[in-house]
Amino acid sequence: MTSKTLTTSVYDWVDERLGLSELAAFARHKTVPVHAQSFWYYWGGISLFLFLLQCFTGVLLLVYYRPGAEAYESVRQITFVMHFGWLIRSAHAWAANLFILAILVHMFSVYFMKAYRKPREFGWLSGMALLGIASIFGFSGYLLPMDELSYFATKVGLEIPAAIPWIGPAIANMLRGGPEVGEFTVQRFFALHVVVLPALFLPLLAFHLWLVQRYGNAAPPSEEAKPVAERKSIPFMPNFIRKDLAMWLISLNVLALLASVFPWSLGHQADSLVPAPAGIHPEWYFMSPFEMLKLLGNVLPGTSGEIAGLLLFTLGIALWVFIPFYDIKKPTGQRARAAHYFGLIAVFALLATTVIGYWTIR
Amino acid sequence: MSDHVVLIEDSRIAAPEDDGERLSRRFFLGAAGAAGILYTAALAYPIYRYLASPEEMALSATAVTEVTLKDAQKLPLGSVLMFKFGTAPTMLIHHEDGRWVAMTAVCTHLGCTVQYEPQADRIHCACHGGVYNAYTGANVSGPPPKPLKLFKVAVNDTGVEVSRA
Numbered sequence: 349m350t351s352k353t354l355t356t357s358v359y360d361w362v363d364e365r366l367g368l369s370e371l372a373a374f375a376r377h378k379t380v381p382v383h384a385q386s387f388w389y390y391w392g393g394i395s396l397f398l399f400l401l402q403c404f405t406g407v408l409l410l411v412y413y414r415p416g417a418e419a420y421e422s423v424r425q426i427t428f429v430m431h432f433g434w435l436i437r438s439a440h441a442w443a444a445n446l447f448i449l450a451i452l453v454h455m456f457s458v459y460f461m462k463a464y465r466k467p468r469e470f471g472w473l474s475g476m477a478l479l480g481i482a483s484i485f486g487f488s489g490y491l492l493p494m495d496e497l498s499y500f501a502t503k504v505g506l507e508i509p510a511a512i513p514w515i516g517p518a519i520a521n522m523l524r525g526g527p528e529v530g531e532f533t534v535q536r537f538f539a540l541h542v543v544v545l546p547a548l549f550l551p552l553l554a555f556h557l558w559l560v561q562r563y564g565n566a567a568p569p570s571e572e573a574k575p576v577a578e579r580k581s582i583p584f585m586p587n588f589i590r591k592d593l594a595m596w597l598i599s600l601n602v603l604a605l606l607a608s609v610f611p612w613s614l615g616h617q618a619d620s621l622v623p624a625p626a627g628i629h630p631e632w633y634f635m636s637p638f639e640m641l642k643l644l645g646n647v648l649p650g651t652s653g654e655i656a657g658l659l660l661f662t663l664g665i666a667l668w669v670f671i672p673f674y675d676i677k678k679p680t681g682q683r684a685r686a687a688h689y690f691g692l693i694a695v696f697a698l699l700a701t702t703v704i705g706y707w708t709i710r
Numbered sequence: 711m712s713d714h715v716v717l718i719e720d721s722r723i724a725a726p727e728d729d730g731e732r733l734s735r736r737f738f739l740g741a742a743g744a745a746g747i748l749y750t751a752a753l754a755y756p757i758y759r760y761l762a763s764p765e766e767m768a769l770s771a772t773a774v775t776e777v778t779l780k781d782a783q784k785l786p787l788g789s790v791l792m793f794k795f796g797t798a799p800t801m802l803i804h805h806e807d808g809r810w811v812a813m814t815a816v817c818t819h820l821g822c823t824v825q826y827e828p829q830a831d832r833i834h835c836a837c838h839g840g841v842y843n844a845y846t847g848a849n850v851s852g853p854p855p856k857p858l859k860l861f862k863v864a865v866n867d868t869g870v871e872v873s874r875a
Binding site: 408411429430431432433435436604 | 753756757759760761762763766
């Protein structure tokens with residue numbers, strides 16, 4: 349039997365049982381719109397790829413990482429003793445940052461293309477939930493090395509839930525595993541980071557991808573206004589997937605470059621008796637809320653400022669999350685500009701406070 | 711990916727103009743395949759070395775040729791001291807007749823740690839009932855296929871030196 353006939357007969361055997369050709373036929377009919385904004389379609393795929401890289405490098409780190417009292421020592425060992433441990437750790441940390449960046453790009457492109465509108469409301473909502481979990485991934489993972497920066501970042505970060513009236517302190521203590529950030533905090537953040545969050549994230553991600561598959565890529569309103577004959581598209585299989593994979597390869601190269609040229613550092617071991625180092629600041633993706641709280645603190649000092657900040661954030665996030673329910677398609681086909689301006693203001697506020705945040709680091 | 715690009719350009723130069731089409735296409739596919747393999751290898755190598763790190767550390771530990779056991783000369787008659795020679799479990803036996811013997815404590819059958827039994831003056835493996843001679847390490851009965859390896863023993867006032875035989 350030649351290798352070709354062998355391959356065909358194996359394929360036929362599997363196909364008969366799993367219906368691969370139905371799947372292939374289905375995939376052939378899937379198309380992706382082509383227009384001036386098509387570039388933004390890749391960012392969801394890039395986010396997905398970076399997530400997969402996180403899982404992969406995370407499992408590699410899990411091979412040597414020990415939570416609890418030995419956390420710092422084990423990360424020191426990974427970074428300085430194990431061959432290429434520094435690279436694996438650096439890739440995990442860099443991929444985390446690129447992941448958040450890709451999600452944000454993806455979110456804003458969806459927002460401005462109004463891809464959250466009917467029937468894609470659940471796509472938007474599940475995406476927001478995924479972003480929420482991703483930021484908890486980032487916050488919990490940040491503590492795991494237990495160096496100075498992780499320690500203070502966690503200490504400061506947990507002051508935010510602690511500011512919630514009445515129940516805040518109890519919540520913060522529950523998250524910390526006691527009144528102080530220490531080995532119990534690392535242990536429970538570890539459980540959160542590697543078990544609880546993946547268990548929440550994965551099914552939600554599957555739901556999100558299923559919705560993308562079900563409704564396809566949304567075209568921006570300017571495209572939808574065109575007559576059907578004038579709209580262009582390409583087949584998903586193999587044209588779009590090929591471009592998607594090329595984007596993945598580019599992302600992998602960017603990650604490899606960043607991780608090897610700028611290895612992620614490991615500070616001194618966390619010590620509650622050592623004062624916070626000068627110029628300490630949150631990661632870039634938490635810089636904006638940090639700066640907003642700081643600015644608000646200047647206007648409204650003390651607890652009232654913190655509570656006002658929390659209320660303002662909650663309101664802003666709620667407005668953002670529930671956009672599909674008040675920015676709906678007008679039957680007259682008139683373009684709704686309010687959501688567009690709200691989006692621009694949000695982008696401006698995020699960028700401005702981030703820049704101010706970095707500007708004022710001493 | 712830089713070598714990828716270079717290879718493609720090479721193929722253009724190398725391909726003869728007349729019967730070019732097929733040849734350069736083949737060359738391109740070959741070059742792309744080679745670049746792909748190189749790329750995968752470049753990713754796989756650090757991961758392999760990372761995962762193999764403890765193995766390499768153990769290798770340097772097994773390079774040990776001599777172990778000094780402080781105060782082991784005080785070991786009572788008819789008793790055993792378990793210690794690690796490099797990474798390998800090893801035992802030092804002080805027999806009732808005063809003789810000193812050191813041998814590996816890893817059963818040659820399936821690798822369980824064996825036990826010295828002073829009453830029977832034998833070495834026994836609880837896993838599958840292997841029995842060794844407590845003086846020579848010879849496999850006496852049960853499944854073990856090979857004897858336990860002996861070490862050289864030198865006793866002095868401060869301790870016992872065990873070295874490879």
